[in-house]
Amino acid sequence: MWLLLKQLLAAINDAGYVSKPALAAELGRPLVLVEEGFAALVRMGYLAEDAGAGCVDLPCGKCPYASMCQKEPVQMWKITDKGRDLLANMQRAG
Amino acid sequence: MSITIALVGNPNSGKTTLFNALTGSNQHVGNWPGVTVERKEGQVRHGNTVCRVVDLPGAYSLGAFSEDEMVAREFILTGNPDVVINVIDATNVERNLYLTTQLLEMGAKVVIALNMVDEAKEREISIDEKALARRLGVPVIPTVASRRNGLEQLMNAALAVASAPRNGHVRLSYGESIDDKLAKLTNLLKAGRWDYPSGWLALKVMEGDEYVRKIVADEQSMQRSKEFLRLWDEIAANEDYYQLEIVDSRYRFVGEVTQDAVRRPAVAVETATDKLDRILTHKYWGIPIFAAIMFVVFQLTFAIGQDFLGEWMASAVEYIGEFLESLLLTVNAPQWLVDFTGNGIIAGVGAVVEFVPLIVILYLLMGLLEDSGYMARAAYVMDNTMRAVGLQGKTFISMIVGFGCNVPGVMATRTLESKKDRMIAILINPFMSCGAKIPIYLVFIAAFFPAYGGAALFAMYALGIIVAFIMGKIFSKTLFKGEVSHFIMELPPYRMPTLGTVLRSMWDNVSGFLTRAGTTIFAVVSLLWVLAVLPGGVEPYGPESILGQIGLAIAPIFKPAGFGTWQASVGLFSGIAAKEAVVATLGMVYAGVEEGMELVMSIREVFTPLTAVSFMVMTLLYTPCAATLGTIRKETGSGKWALFSALYSFGVAWALAVVVFQVGSLLGFA
Numbered sequence: 001m002w003l004l005l006k007q008l009l010a011a012i013n014d015a016g017y018v019s020k021p022a023l024a025a026e027l028g029r030p031l032v033l034v035e036e037g038f039a040a041l042v043r044m045g046y047l048a049e050d051a052g053a054g055c056v057d058l059p060c061g062k063c064p065y066a067s068m069c070q071k072e073p074v075q076m077w078k079i080t081d082k083g084r085d086l087l088a089n090m091q092r093a094g
Numbered sequence: 095m096s097i098t099i100a101l102v103g104n105p106n107s108g109k110t111t112l113f114n115a116l117t118g119s120n121q122h123v124g125n126w127p128g129v130t131v132e133r134k135e136g137q138v139r140h141g142n143t144v145c146r147v148v149d150l151p152g153a154y155s156l157g158a159f160s161e162d163e164m165v166a167r168e169f170i171l172t173g174n175p176d177v178v179i180n181v182i183d184a185t186n187v188e189r190n191l192y193l194t195t196q197l198l199e200m201g202a203k204v205v206i207a208l209n210m211v212d213e214a215k216e217r218e219i220s221i222d223e224k225a226l227a228r229r230l231g232v233p234v235i236p237t238v239a240s241r242r243n244g245l246e247q248l249m250n251a252a253l254a255v256a257s258a259p260r261n262g263h264v265r266l267s268y269g270e271s272i273d274d275k276l277a278k279l280t281n282l283l284k285a286g287r288w289d290y291p292s293g294w295l296a297l298k299v300m301e302g303d304e305y306v307r308k309i310v311a312d313e314q315s316m317q318r319s320k321e322f323l324r325l326w327d328e329i330a331a332n333e334d335y336y337q338l339e340i341v342d343s344r345y346r347f348v349g350e351v352t353q354d355a356v357r358r359p360a361v362a363v364e365t366a367t368d369k370l371d372r373i374l375t376h377k378y379w380g381i382p383i384f385a386a387i388m389f390v391v392f393q394l395t396f397a398i399g400q401d402f403l404g405e406w407m408a409s410a411v412e413y414i415g416e417f418l419e420s421l422l423l424t425v426n427a428p429q430w431l432v433d434f435t436g437n438g439i440i441a442g443v444g445a446v447v448e449f450v451p452l453i454v455i456l457y458l459l460m461g462l463l464e465d466s467g468y469m470a471r472a473a474y475v476m477d478n479t480m481r482a483v484g485l486q487g488k489t490f491i492s493m494i495v496g497f498g499c500n501v502p503g504v505m506a507t508r509t510l511e512s513k514k515d516r517m518i519a520i521l522i523n524p525f526m527s528c529g530a531k532i533p534i535y536l537v538f539i540a541a542f543f544p545a546y547g548g549a550a551l552f553a554m555y556a557l558g559i560i561v562a563f564i565m566g567k568i569f570s571k572t573l574f575k576g577e578v579s580h581f582i583m584e585l586p587p588y589r590m591p592t593l594g595t596v597l598r599s600m601w602d603n604v605s606g607f608l609t610r611a612g613t614t615i616f617a618v619v620s621l622l623w624v625l626a627v628l629p630g631g632v633e634p635y636g637p638e639s640i641l642g643q644i645g646l647a648i649a650p651i652f653k654p655a656g657f658g659t660w661q662a663s664v665g666l667f668s669g670i671a672a673k674e675a676v677v678a679t680l681g682m683v684y685a686g687v688e689e690g691m692e693l694v695m696s697i698r699e700v701f702t703p704l705t706a707v708s709f710m711v712m713t714l715l716y717t718p719c720a721a722t723l724g725t726i727r728k729e730t731g732s733g734k735w736a737l738f739s740a741l742y743s744f745g746v747a748w749a750l751a752v753v754v755f756q757v758g759s760l761l762g763f764a
Binding site for chain 2: 004005006012013015016017018019020021022025030032033035036037039040043044050075076077078079082085086
């Protein structure tokens with residue numbers, strides 16, 4: 001019942017999008033472990049969160065257009081160069 | 095006798111509740127030296143033993159990734175706690191045990207407080223704590239800290255472990271090659287003088303822990319050992335591989351420990367969200383489904399907003415106009431004021447306000463889609479298409495925001511990290527049909543294509559997206575070259591939209607529309623009215639008025655597009671102030687001229703179906719409004735890009751409008 005991080009990274013790459021419940025079902029692991037795997041991949045630099053440029057100078061609360069803006073930001077992930085190298089190595093190793 | 099107990103656990107594991115339950119009011123708060131992390135200590139007497147309890151910061155692991163983790167591991171390794179109570183959330187054992195494996199690697203004396211067992215029971219999670227204890231080699235005590243359940247047993251176990259020589263005898267294997275190197279390195283590190291166990295140091299070096307690597311690299315005795323330096327270089331060359339294998343081994347260990355010992359109720363392997371996503375985000379069907387959903391949205395907008403509510407709103411505006419006019423005549427108001435109110439404000443602002451019901455319905459339906467979680471899917475299904483034209487999928491999110499208003503649409507590009515992606519997203523956002531452009535389409539659709547309202551509106555939105563894609567491709571090949579950022583979108587689960595959220599979202603958009611109608615459009619109409627009746631002596635609203643002269647000067651530009659009249663020209667000109675002003679101006683210069691003449695009827699007399707399409711294409715794509723240009727200047731940090739946006743979008747709009755008219759004429763359309 002263990003989670004292999006390489007397996008998780010490859011599954012994320014193959015899916016093209018991230019749905020943690022779908023990944024948990026695909027890998028046959030509990031959702032909490034997939035979430036932990038995500039956190040571990042981020043900590044280790046294989047996966048990065050796209051923080052965007054951000055509205056640093058004008059917080060949403062003070063923005064006159066905030067009510068018309070995106071209500072729930074969509075979370076984006078990026079497989080880093082380190083992650084891509086690992087995937088390439090995995091592919092080479094078969 | 096007195097001992098020190100360290101409390102360690104994941105955030106939200108109930109660690110602080112346990113700390114409070116153990117120490118009561120007998121605690122004090124400070125800071126850990128050199129960092130801003132809070133330090134909490136308390137005291138509890140258990141039998142004859144006084145226990146100093148140190149509540150360590152919550153952490154998921156004991157790496158060097160955060161101050162909290164550093165503080166926790168430093169205290170466990172150098173603070174000499176007699177025993178470490180590892181608080182584990184019983185509803186989340188698999189995740190929490192990762193930290194436990196690291197405690198065991200440190201050689202700490204551990205007791206596990208399996209906390210919140212009541213919640214685990216409620217969720218039908220069954221845990222065999224004896225099996226867990228056997229596999230981990232440490233006592234596992236079920237607790238419910240909030241009810242003080244199990245605290246007596248926990249303290250008994252803690253005191254027993256504290257007085258025993260050592261526990262946690264389980265050794266993790268990281269694979270033969272790593273185990274071998276680990277043994278060699280541990281042996282070599284024994285020659286150094288450290289505050290930490292050499293076995294743990296060796297593991298951290300292999301794991302690539304920057305903090306530990308620096309300590310080891312700085313040690314003089316190590317620098318003199320050729321064998322150590324050779325091994326050090328060898329490890330450094332394979333650092334990533336070792337790190338991953340070590341972390342994977344911990345997860346494998348957690349898996350083996352929890353296998354059979356933790357049982358969760360059978361859950362559906364495939365959730366409703368997954369089932370829906372298999373259809374809605376399908377590789378080939380995703381985009382047609384998205385298009386079909388939007389088509390239905392526009393059809394419903396017309397069916398409800400125009401056919402059902404539109405007549406009612408038009409009558410209301412007409413009634414208000416007549417009422418105001420008669421009121422002004424009754425109080426003997428000057429003729430210019432009667433004219434300004436009836437032919438200026440009511441004809442202009444009223445022409446815009448008449449379309450409020452359609453906008454209400456459109457944003458209500460869009461709000462439903464957004465609140466259900468579908469809009470994130472829309473961005474995802476467009477991802478491949480976006481990448482094909484050199485953009486990343488997330489750009490579509492800012493484009494969707496632009497459907498409401500281009501100003502927040504341009505601002506929403508801040509969520510893009512790459513400068514190249516952001517510049518392209520900013521420059522193509524004004525091609526999105528914002529709410530202010532809707533009244534323009536609606537006037538022309540009502541005049542020429544009333545039977546195909548939904549389809550025509552859908553076509554305008556689709557055209558905006560297509561032109562944005564084409565321009566995005568051109569920009570990514572010319573002005574902003576570079577690789578497409580490869581981002582992966584996280585799809586939130588679907589949820590049932592809530593009435594409150596949907597209504598609030600709709601109101602946010604509609605109130606913005608109404609506010610602009612009452613402020614910007616009012617101001618623009620007032621100014622245009624003055625220009626339309628001056629200079630004195632000329633026919634008001636005629637070609638000899640100042641407004642008419644301005645229009646006549648611009649009109650030749652639009653002749654190849656089929657609408658080279660001064661009225662259409664001033665309409666477009668005023669639209670640079672705000673897009674709603676196009677309809678307001680047309681309302682004034684057409685409907686305001688003849689008493690009782692409705693704008694739609696006037697449009698039908700002046701335009702043809704072909705020139706109507708050409709004009710709609712022009713208004714969809716031409717120069718963004720002043721507020722959007724201002725935002726582009728601010729977001730790009732350059733007035734040049736705002737000017738570029740104004741000019742290139744005008745060029746694109748004009749060229750396409752000309753193509754529509756000329757090709758349409760050649761094909762025999764009128």
